[in-house]
Amino acid sequence: MDGDFVYVPDQEQVADTNLMRFAVRRGFKTIHELYQWADAHSEDFWREVISDCDITFYRGFSKVLDGPDSNGTYAWYQGGLINIVRNAVERYALAPETRDRYAIKFEDEEGVRTQITYGELDGMVGRLAGSLSSIGVGRGDRIGIYLPPTVEGVVALYSILRIGAVAVPIFSGYGREAVESRLKDAGARYIFTCHEYTRRGRRIMQSDPLASIPDLKIIMAGVDGHSDGILSMKQLIAEGKYVQSVPMNSEDPAIMLYTSGTTGRPKGTVHVHGGSFINIVKEVKYYMDLRSSDTMFWISDLGWMMGAWSIIGTNSLGGTIFLYSGAVDFPDDHRIYRLVEENGVSVLGLSPTLIRMLKSKGIGDAMPGVRVFGSTGEPWDTDSWMHLFQNIGGGRTPICNISGGTDIIGCFLASTPAIPLKPRCLYRGLGMHVSVFDDEGRDVTGQIGHLVAKGQCPSMTRGIWKQPEKYFETYWSRFGTAWSQGDWAEMDAEGYFFLYGRSDDVIKVAGKRLGPNEVEDIVNAVQGVVESAAVGIPDEIRGESLAIFYTGSDSEETRGAIRKSVESKLGKSFAPSFTIHLPALPKTRNGKIMRRIVKSSFLGEPVGDVSNLEDFGVVTLIGSIGKEVGGAHGRNN
Numbered sequence: 265m266d267g268d269f270v271y272v273p274d275q276e277q278v279a280d281t282n283l284m285r286f287a288v289r290r291g292f293k294t295i296h297e298l299y300q301w302a303d304a305h306s307e308d309f310w311r312e313v314i315s316d317c318d319i320t321f322y323r324g325f326s327k328v329l330d331g332p333d334s335n336g337t338y339a340w341y342q343g344g345l346i347n348i349v350r351n352a353v354e355r356y357a358l359a360p361e362t363r364d365r366y367a368i369k370f371e372d373e374e375g376v377r378t379q380i381t382y383g384e385l386d387g388m389v390g391r392l393a394g395s396l397s398s399i400g401v402g403r404g405d406r407i408g409i410y411l412p413p414t415v416e417g418v419v420a421l422y423s424i425l426r427i428g429a430v431a432v433p434i435f436s437g438y439g440r441e442a443v444e445s446r447l448k449d450a451g452a453r454y455i456f457t458c459h460e461y462t463r464r465g466r467r468i469m470q471s472d473p474l475a476s477i478p479d480l481k482i483i484m485a486g487v488d489g490h491s492d493g494i495l496s497m498k499q500l501i502a503e504g505k506y507v508q509s510v511p512m513n514s515e516d517p518a519i520m521l522y523t524s525g526t527t528g529r530p531k532g533t534v535h536v537h538g539g540s541f542i543n544i545v546k547e548v549k550y551y552m553d554l555r556s557s558d559t560m561f562w563i564s565d566l567g568w569m570m571g572a573w574s575i576i577g578t579n580s581l582g583g584t585i586f587l588y589s590g591a592v593d594f595p596d597d598h599r600i601y602r603l604v605e606e607n608g609v610s611v612l613g614l615s616p617t618l619i620r621m622l623k624s625k626g627i628g629d630a631m632p633g634v635r636v637f638g639s640t641g642e643p644w645d646t647d648s649w650m651h652l653f654q655n656i657g658g659g660r661t662p663i664c665n666i667s668g669g670t671d672i673i674g675c676f677l678a679s680t681p682a683i684p685l686k687p688r689c690l691y692r693g694l695g696m697h698v699s700v701f702d703d704e705g706r707d708v709t710g711q712i713g714h715l716v717a718k719g720q721c722p723s724m725t726r727g728i729w730k731q732p733e734k735y736f737e738t739y740w741s742r743f744g745t746a747w748s749q750g751d752w753a754e755m756d757a758e759g760y761f762f763l764y765g766r767s768d769d770v771i772k773v774a775g776k777r778l779g780p781n782e783v784e785d786i787v788n789a790v791q792g793v794v795e796s797a798a799v800g801i802p803d804e805i806r807g808e809s810l811a812i813f814y815t816g817s818d819s820e821e822t823r824g825a826i827r828k829s830v831e832s833k834l835g836k837s838f839a840p841s842f843t844i845h846l847p848a849l850p851k852t853r854n855g856k857i858m859r860r861i862v863k864s865s866f867l868g869e870p871v872g873d874v875s876n877l878e879d880f881g882v883v884t885l886i887g888s889i890g891k892e893v894g895g896a897h898g899r900n901n
Contacts, residue, residue, distance in 0.1 A: 270653060271662050271685040281682040283550045283694075286316050295682050302695035303719070309695045310340070310542070310722060317545045319580075320355065321346045322511040325538075329720065336736050340539035340722040341514035348518055348541045349389065349426040350509040352579040357386030362556075366584045369559065369607050370415045373462045373590025377607075378415055385419070391504030392423035392497070398505070399495075401454065403428035403512075406520060408447050408455035409566060410470065412436040412463070412589040416485035416497060417566045418575055420456040425518050425537075428510045432520045432532075435567030440473035446522050447480065449532055449730060456497065458485040464594045514538025520729060521569055521670045531738070532729030535673045539722025541576065543674045548577025550694055551664050551678040552611050553636055556582035561604065562613030562638065563592055569670045570640065574613065584608075592618065597627055604631055613638035617795065617855035619648045619656070624794040624816065628655030636681055637663045641856045643763040643781035644688035645788040653687070665690050667763055671739070671749050674723045676715060677761050688785075690761040696721050700755045705743045708755075712764055712782075715751040716743060752781075769859050771800035772808050773838055780859060783810065786833050790825045792817030797849050799863040801841065809841040813862055813886070818845040844889060848882045866890040 278284050278295070287298040290312065302309040307328040313319075325344030332338055356362040363383040370378045380388075401407065407424045409431055411417040424431040432450045434443055447455065457471050474482055485497045512518070518537045522530040548554050560583060562574035578585040586607050592600040604612060612634045622628065628651060637657060644665065653663055667690055668675035676698050677690035692698045697719035702708045717724075724747065728734045742748045752764040764781040771778040783798035794816040800808035812826060823843045831839040850861045864871045865886040877883070 269684040269686055278682050282553050283680055283682040303697050313546050317549055319351055337726055338720050339515050344514040345511040346537050347509040347512050348537055349422045352576055353386050353422055354509055356382040356582055367579055368415055369586045371588050388419050388501050389422040390506040392501045393426040394507040395500035395504035397427050401429050405429045406432050406450040406452040408432045408434055408452045410434045410455055410457040412461050413566050413587040414589055426509045428512050430517045430520055433567045435565050443473050444477050454481045456483045461589055464591045512537045523670045533671050533725035534727055540673050543723035544573055544577045545580045547674055549581055551680050552638055553681045554581050554583050558610045559584040559586050559608050560611040561586040561609040569673055597625055610635045615641050615855035616644045616648050619652045620795045623651045630658045631656055637661055640666045645785040646687045647789050649688045671725050672723045700753050709757055712754045714748050715753040716746040716748045718746045786829050787826050790829050792822040797857050797859050797862045799859050810838055811842040812840045813844050813846050815846055850877055850882055
């Protein structure tokens with residue numbers, strides 16, 4: 265575990281952060297005092313967040329927290345009336361000083377750019393919302409969004425929320441089966457999509473998977489008029505009667521996000537206009553330190569949690585969200601630099617995978633315009649974190665590493681610019697009651713355990729759609745009074761956290777538990793390795809043994825160096841049984857390495873839901889290697 269601080273903000277830097285300003289307003293002298301108060305006085309804290317983040321209600325709430333109900337869920341901001349779009353769009357369009365500020369900047373892969381002011385965005389959203397109402401869309405109706413990150417995607421999202429319908433964002437890379445299963449589960453009658461777009465120089469026929477889905481009404485972006493049963497989004501905007509946002513109860517659903525399934529059907533998590541929204545704004549303001557003068561670019565898809573999180577959080581704070589529908593490393597690896605510089609990006613959210621790729625190619629130019637780096641989605645390795653901090657960040661730009669999940673549309677853990685940072689570290693989420701438990705439910709420091717929340721937070725999903733019995737089983741059954749969603753973490757004596765992947769990815773060798781990221785951090789530091797995935801495979805003697813899959817140099821010298829490094833740093837019992845070179849690792853489009861797919865394909869087992877993979881070819885390759893070397897039988901190489 266990394267022990268030395270490499271980013272240490274001085275007193276002036278700390279005082280200039282949103283987080284410290286909040287602490288001072290509450291009468292605290294240190295950030296630590298603020299965190300202690302937030303956990304100890306939860307309802308007071310969440311009441312103060314509303315004021316500090318300038319969140320407006322149509323009607324004030326009577327109670328901050330109420331519950332639990334018969335399903336074990338809690339209600340937040342009871343009695344309050346609110347609408348996300350009123351806070352994120354309308355109020356900035358109505359104010360003369362912000363009406364002409366850019367709400368959205370967009371660029372496609374071919375370099376075509378669009379900029380939309382808050383006034384323009386509000387007009388588009390209000391008219392499209394009016395058209396949706398006129399065709400029968402109402403409160404509670406689920407509406408799909410199957411679009412890459414585009415202006416149309418944001419307009420669709422806000423227009424749905426504006427009239428009290430529920431947005432169901434769907435990853436733009438899904439095929440027909442994955443899209444249909446989510447739409448069917450959600451009961452969605454309408455979906456926003458486009459005919460095609462460009463990614464990595466290829467035309468992606470986006471609407472093709474929808475063509476044969478029965479009883480689905482398509483609203484198409486990028487076409488001029490209605491035709492063949494397809495509604496034109498452009499025409500709906502042009503002809504719609506402008507409507508204002510509808511006051512919604514704090515607990516009314518706003519967004520349904522689907523988690524990726526492993527073997528069963530994906531889970532639909534439900535998020536609301538009140539508590540879920542308030543937590544998003546809190547996180548973007550305090551963790552990303554976002555101001556109204558900032559432009560945020562989070563490299564994500566509209567179908568992922570970070571899409572809605574970054575858009576809603578940025579706009580609710582009066583900032584500018586930048587969207588890009590192509591690949592950030594196409595047509596060359598410096599595309600990301602041009603996007604950042606030419607669009608004035610000051611807050612950049614990226615993945616460890618992107619940095620590992622840049623590092624492997626010797627790319628480490630500074631990004632002087634970026635004030636804050638954000639990251640999420642997967643654990644860091646030390647070398648890549650330091651490459652981002654020292655080279656791309658010039659040794660001065662904080663890396664605000666955050667971790668939470670679709671289930672809470674937010675973060676249990678987050679580093680911020682207001683605190684000193686260690687390589688690959690996280691800090692506890694503000695007001696999130698976070699700790700690490702051992703198997704018996706005891707708080708532990710200095711050892712790997714289960715990441716938990718020991719109390720309620722307002723963005724926890726209100727349930728799993730159509731599976732109410734799954735809510736308690738999924739999140740509360742393990743420890744009873746603490747939320748656990750399966751993350752493997754360690755907390756040190758100074759309150760910093762380090763992630764080691766999903767707890768269901770844990771490797772158990774001769775009864776000793778090992779987090780996969782602990783192994784990968786060692787492997788990725790070996791000369792010639794770009795990135796790696798560590799998994800446990802059956803072993804007749806030890807229960808499980810270690811298998812390492814990596815990209816980079818395909819040489820016996822590199823494989824030997826990997827084995828030697830793992831053995832010397834973890835002990836002989838953890839010496840890998842297999843060290844296998846691959847041309848690529850199975851990853852989602854936003855860069856997350858899928859260890860469960862690596863393991864299942866190597867063992868010749870069903871791989872479950874693979875609809876969010878960037879490229880399925882490597883899965884087939886891993887399966888064939890497993891057959892060749894006897895992976896399913898756990899034989900040593």
